[in-house]
Amino acid sequence: MGSKRSAREKPPAPEPLAPLVDAHTHLDACGAQTAQDVRAIMDRAAAVGVGQAVTIADDLDSARWVTTAVEADERVFGAVALHPTRANALDDAAKAELERLAAHPRVVAVGETGLDLYWPGKLDGCATPAEQREGFAWHIDLAKRTGKPLMIHNRDADAEVLDVLRAEGAPETVIFHCFSSGPEMAHICVEAGWVLSLSGTVSFKNASELREAARLIPPGQLLVETDAPFLTPHPFRGAPNEPYCLPYTVRALAELLERPALEVASETAATAARVYGLNGSGRA
Structure with missing residues (x-):
């Protein structure tokens, strides 16, 4: 693929x-390696109205990179975590480093974390559901301790994600990135006051x-994202995605x-500013 x-x-x-x-993107996976690369991507985005982006980590190397990217360009903010499929790498050393990285003032969320029940048994080395659940619970606690939003990756795991959130107690702000569930899950999330990113x-x-679910999300709980370089919108599905494609x-x-x-556009930008605390230098 x-x-x-x-x-x-x-x-x-x-x-x-x-x-x-752009409430959720992966600038490193878009090819950004240097500060100049980050600025070039954001210049292309700004030219079409995308003024800010939140770049997301999915492993420890990516989390380290995020904290350099957010210092390379004032338009970039970050989130750090281990992706659910990599939750088996969450040892004590990884936890200590993620705690340090999450404290960065321009890291505005803990994520992406959550549960992915599609890949176990299909992907070599993928964390088991039990390992994912344990990792998810730890990240929930980290979000609470840092006071930063929790960014959730949920694939084929609606009931299980809800179960963990109920068992652990959801942080004040919960964001479902790349929301892909149906109306029933959307209704539950909206009623809980959570934010859904499309x-x-x-x-x-x-x-x-x-x-159908998208029609149920009120403006104040709606974000938009690229998840670049993946999920390029129609009619360019399968082509490389980048923040400039958000319009x-x-x-x-x-x-x-x-x-x-x-x-x-205006409402989702205002919601992103409120949820992430985008005031030009990190959370307010």
């Missing part, structure tokens, strides 16, 4: 739409359950919601 994606050209720049915040998948016409997703979402795209 990766070779097919890299073989395709990047989508053309969309018509500008501002203000926008990616390019909401533009896929065959994602009927997700598209495609927002316009598709606005069409689904039968609302002006500018309103959706």
Whole structure:
């Protein structure tokens, strides 16, 4: 799949739409290695109205990189955690380092953590469900101790994620990144006051359950993201994604919601600023 994606050209720049915040992206996986790379990606994003982005870690090397990326460009903020599939690497040394990295003032969330029940048994070295649950519980506690939002990765695990949140007690702010569940899960999350972030998948016409769920999310609980370099929105599905592609997703979402795209952009940007505390230097 990766070779097919890299073989395709990047989508053309969309018509500008501002203000926008990319609530979840992976700048290192987009090819950024240096401070210059980070700034180049954000310059492309800013040219179409995406003024800020939150870059996410999924392993310890990525978490270390995040804290250098957020210092390279004032438009970039970060989140650190071990991805659920890598929860078996969460030993004492990893915990100590993640605690140190999470304290960085421009790290604005703990994530992505959660549960992924798709990959166990399919991916060599993948953390077991039990290991994932233990890691998820630890990250929940870290979010509480740091006072930062908890960013959840949930794949094929609606009931199990809810069970852990109930057992451990959810932090004050919970964000479901790349929300991909149906209306029932959306209703539960909205009632709990949690924030749901929609990616390019909401533009896929065959994602009927997700598209129905999207209509249930009130403006103050809605974020938009690229999850770049993955989940490129229609009609560029399979091409490399990047933060500058976010307007495609927002316009598709606005069409689904039968609302002006500018309103959706402005409301999601305001929600991102409130949830993450984006005041130019980290959490308020």
